[in-house]
Amino acid sequence: MEWLNTYAFPRETAHLDSDAATKEYTKLCNRLVAHGTTTVLIFGTIYKEACQRLALCLQAQGLRGFVGKVCMDRQSPDGYSEATSDSLADTEAFIKWVQQLHDNKIHAVVTPRFVPTCTPELLQGLGQLAAHFDTPIQSHISESFDEVEYSSALHPDNTGGDTALFDRAGLLRQRAVMAHGTCLTDPELKVLGQRGTALAHCPLSNFFFGDRVLHVRHAMRLGVKIGLGTDVAGGYSPSMLNAMRSCVIASRALCMSHYATASPHSQAPAPPQTEPTPNRQNLTGVATVASAEPGNSFCIPAPESRKEIQAANLLDWKGAFWLATVGGAQALGLEKTCGTLEVGKAFDALRVDTRHAAAFDVFPADTPMDIFQKFVNLGDDRNIKAVWVGGKLVHHKAS
Template sequence: MVFAIFGTCVDTPEFGEVRGLHEPTLVVVSSGCIQSLYRGRAAEESRKTLENQGVSVRVLHASEILVPGFIDTHIHFPQFPFTGAGIDKPLMGDDGFLVKYAFPTEESMSDLAIARSVYNAGLETLLRHGTTSALIFASIHCQASKELVDAAIRNRGPRAFVGKVCVDRHCPDSYIETTETSINETEDFINYTQARAAEAGHSPPYLVQPVVTPRFLPTCTAELLAGLSQLAERYKCIIQSHMSESIDEVEFSSALFEGKTDAEVFSDFGLLRAPSVMAHCVQMKCTEEDLLRDSGAAIAHCPLSNFFFASGALPVKQLISRGIKVGLGTDVAGGYSPSMLSSMRAAVLASKTLHFQYLPGAVQSSVGGLSVGAKEKESSKEQDDLSHFDALYLATMGGAASLGLQDLLGSFEEGKRFDAVLLTQVSTALSFVCRHDSREDLLQKILTLGDDRNVKEVFVDGQSVYSQP
């Protein structure tokens, strides 16, 4: 089936570049793929040609903007039930977020009825918010993780890159595996998911894909890391984990692995490579940045949860300028919102907080604050400030590049799969949008003020998988 969409279609093919705000675009879709694409006058002319040929052309309203599908590079599906709770706790410790909330809720996924309910609701929630691809942590349970794979295929989206979580130490007795069981069940899960992807008949990137998932270094022995690395190499899997997230995590990991940094440990075991995605990375050292860049591994930036657990803000703009790939994640439930629009806003705000830190050359004022020169402030803004359109890049093309799928997803290009979100003005806070707004102002208002009510329709692989009632 061939159809076309004509109107304001905006994408960010490179960091700092925005296309489609000032001219119409015609996107022609066939068999889930962008068959052809025209901009400006060519779009107008091609639209008329297609209509004369009887091709269905959907003309977008002035209040509608099409963008590439959002790609969530870090989310914990079993944690949906306690979203919004526990963020007042530290990450580690007997009274921490993991022990009090994450581990018990993940343990409940051993009940397949609970897992099915949570996972189906989670997939529907993501689609409603415009997420068309998600890099997912499931639980340690192989069968429950398979249920998530099956649900994503039934729902026709979002694209689910699913990891059966692997842990063999420093977890509750009721939520832990032996090293052998973790490796064997991970291989079983990989084989199952790759078979289901082939059966579903989709073209790459498949609707489902297995991900090798050591939870993080404190919960994984050297033997487990070595075994998982071999599986990732054998089956050509994406790798995901947490890295250098919080001060207490970094100290614990260093004590377990002879004073090495997180990146050094992952690199030593062959788990830091392309495509691998490491969440957070807020407490990285310069040597870890070098390892990330040289290996081709990516960072899942989770600004909302970083405010609560990481005690810092990731210098995204600086990292990208140094050649490190960065995508955006919600980190449910450490992040309390499953909306990538919310994560985009948090990314912008987090970049601003970098100005609040001490700047070289600043002098103490008489009241104990910092007096920073204007030149220093402008320099800091230049190297750190993210715009809302930079955040859109992180949520689309940045995520695609992090997953090694930059040739298939993330922007509107001929030959890419058609994953897209139709955003619209509705009578929420956006009711004050003026008819004289430019396309740029309208999109910024949606990115700044929007929620799931502004997601009118969602496409995965050329199919409409969600539309507002």
């Protein structure tokens, strides 16, 4: 809650001034499209008018936007909270207002902020609204140790964590997207998979706030749909390219954490050393690294253990790109509309300049795949020269 109280809540409170909100949202939309974002799932504020301005800014930019009027009726700052009835009424009014835009690229999203700021009555009412209007849903779920502890303290009789509370309210369903989920248990992940609920994996944000790395491949094996996100202000980059790179790094960090508990070559104790420099002892067999200094002994997992861990958890740049495109489309129920370049789908695309690439170099021997991976791993907004959404050019800059 410290980050929310210091940064998010004051910024959102300022959007009571709709004109100020419009200026900031316009900058946000310009920034997102410049980084190649074509579709955005976004939390607005508790203010209906500000969320309408956000929807209009996305529409003016030509982006595909899923906008949520944030709902919170408890554990919120003075002056930035709602009565339950007002939150439900404004959510319904916002949904109807978006429908009247008659724009198939702009969607209203039922948005309880997260369990700590929403009473069971509010959650129940939002679940009913989502069912009645058949709208997407978004929230945060089991995102950190302190959030899990906070939710548990507010609901001491609840078993099953945030998942059970959302499920009882009817908020876990197709086109429901829950952010983070780094602290979800296997039984909870299975529930999400059964309900068709997706997770928004925001690895950069998780490194700062999540306390754990999301087990992406494990969650997918349990049937959970996963799309990649930036979390915008929760991380330090609005770029999906950086989100892809963070995704790969997070999977490698996850492998490292598993190495600590993997089967070692040998459990032989570290022999005492008089020299301060660590000395490797018979790495082909024992694989123990030892030093006289406390804490300088560790075991190297057996090669077969390392291979099993990597096969179960590791994501490469291709997997991260899939999460950023197909995974995101599946999470939002758009897999028949976008996510891949296929005949019959909307033309969502970027024109990438690799000839005058400030971020990386291209050599004559490079294959198209070499150049593509250089863009994913090294490119940035300087390489993105044009963006199309639904066949419409929404961003262009001179080469």
